[in-house]
Amino acid sequence: MGQLAGVIQQLLRSKQEVPNGPADSAQEIDSNELGLGIKEIAGKEFFAETIAQGHEGVVAKHVSGRYRPGQRSAGWRKIKPVHVIPCVVIGYTPGPDGFHSLLVGAEREGTLRYVGELTCGFTASAKAEGAAGLQQRQRAKPIVACPKRAQWVEPEWYCQVKFLEWTAHDRLHGASFQRWIAPRGILAPLATGRAASAR
Secondary structure (H helix, E strand, O other): OHHHHHHHHHHHHOOOOOOOOOOOOOOOOEOHHHOOOOEOOOHHHHHHHHHHOOOOOEEEEOOOOOOOOOOOOOOEEEEOOOEEEEEEEEEEEOOOOOOOEEEEEEEEOOEEEEEEEEOOOOOHHHHHHHHHHHOOOEEOOOOOOOOOOOEEEOOOOEEEEEEOEEOOOOOEEOOEEEEEEOOOOOOOOOOOHHHHHOO
16 A cells, blocks of 8 residues: 555656636736726735635626626636645446446545545547456456445546545545556556455
């Protein structure tokens, strides 16, 4: 299990991740249209301060955006912090395209744990690639404790996962699949004595 956690640590240190928060293009803008003679603070700075205060996110508008009661507008956007983490697939639920969802694990406080179920974000090609690889790596029991019912697999396939936040029970909230990442399908089984005995 320690070797598997080491692989995930290496992925965390890699450049597989993306920055948190809104796009890097955020910059200072003049609020002349407001007629208040003020200057807006940089978007990323304001966003970071808002999140640090414990808020879920911000609602931002284009400098020329207008408020229209009861109407949605592309000039207004709800922005929440987005995080990215590498996870290892520990199981999947069967579906018509090979699988319906993926059950994934990640390192928490030095231990690999089940952290969530991914049901969205898959492209047709990602599903096809994953289904072909995972069906060849089945095992009788999960590599770590998991409350779900699923087809379990050897911990050899990794994916990049986007999520909003960690829950109080160490689960990924608002998680979605982004892409497969190396290593996948090339590792020798990483099961330790405890995991091997669970087969």
